[in-house]
Amino acid sequence: MTGNHVPARLLASYVRGEDLAADQAWAVEAHLESCPDCRARLAGISAPEVTSLAGSVWSGIEPSLTPQAHPSRVKQWLVTWVTPVAMPWLVMIVLVTLLACWFDEVSGSSVSLVRLFAPVLPVAGVAASWARGIDPAYELVAATPRAGLYLVLRRTTAMLAVLLPLLLGAGWATGTHGGWWLLPSLAFTTGTLALGAVIGIGRAAVLLIAAWVAVIVLPTVSLQRQAFVLAPGTLPVWAGIFAATALVVFLRRTAFTRLGANN
Structure with a gap:
């Protein structure tokens, strides 16, 4: 970046879809998000092949579009943090x-299911937030320069x-x-993310939840005694x-910048 703006040559290369280094593409996109002047320059750059492609795509989808109200700032903030x-x-x-x-509350059992399942319930949330088989827009999101560990975290x-x-x-109530x-x-x-970097986050989540249920939950429920791995001394x-x-x-x-990590 020069003079707090994207250089003209780099901006033109970005518009034409040339093979930029990942850090350059990331820097351009991050800057464009906060700089209206560079966005205006971007809109004024002429790239015939890009203009032709965008025009053909727009002509195909325009008839099916209906006017939508401008999303609120709260909704925009939520979309940037949580996938729908x-x-x-x-x-x-x-x-x-x-x-x-x-x-x-109703069973009177000495074993608390809230205590048993609480450690692994967030794992399902981690898988849902960044898994290839769940998000139909995953390829589009994962291919952007700003994807990777930043977006996962x-x-x-x-x-x-x-x-x-x-x-x-729930713990307070019970x-x-x-x-x-x-x-x-x-x-x-963090274990899901660490293992997910090797085999994919979705697979890591399934593996860890299955192992916890098989090794801890089922024996604890069947024997009706507290799991030793959740005792205060194990913290x-x-x-x-x-x-x-x-x-x-x-x-x-x-x-996490590789598409395989999103499986």
Whole structure:
């Protein structure tokens, strides 16, 4: 960038779709988001092949378009943080949490389902926020220069901002101390991202949830005793897992720029 604006040659190359370096394309798009002057310059650049393609596409879709009200600033903010396809998953997680609360209240069991499922429920949210098989616009989003770990963490944070207060409320309603599952929940979240950098986030989420249910949930429910992995004395272990997996995510951050990491 020169003089706080995109150089003319770089802007023209961007319009023509030339093979720019990833950091250059990212810098151009990030600058265009906040600079109306460069957006105006972008609109004035003539590229016959691009103009022809855009014109043919527009002529095909224009008859089916209807005027839409300008979205509110709140809606625009939400769309930039949460993919719309994640909403059914959020509803599902809320229903599972409410069902677990109801079961804990009416069953009188010594085993709390809220405490058992709270560590892995955010994992489903992580998968919903960035998974190839769920989001129909995934290829479009994943191919943009600003995709990668930045977008994964942004969407994951948005999901956690909804789920963690919900789970804390459920824990308070059932008498389950949040400290017993909060660290495991964060460890599973970063663990999903760390494993997802290798096998894909969707596959990592399924694998971790299945392993937790098979190794911890089913034996705990059948034996009617508290899971030893959620005892207060195990919190330092969960803190270590959280720190280690967060470090792996940082070291493997470039893996999230590849489309395979979104499976």
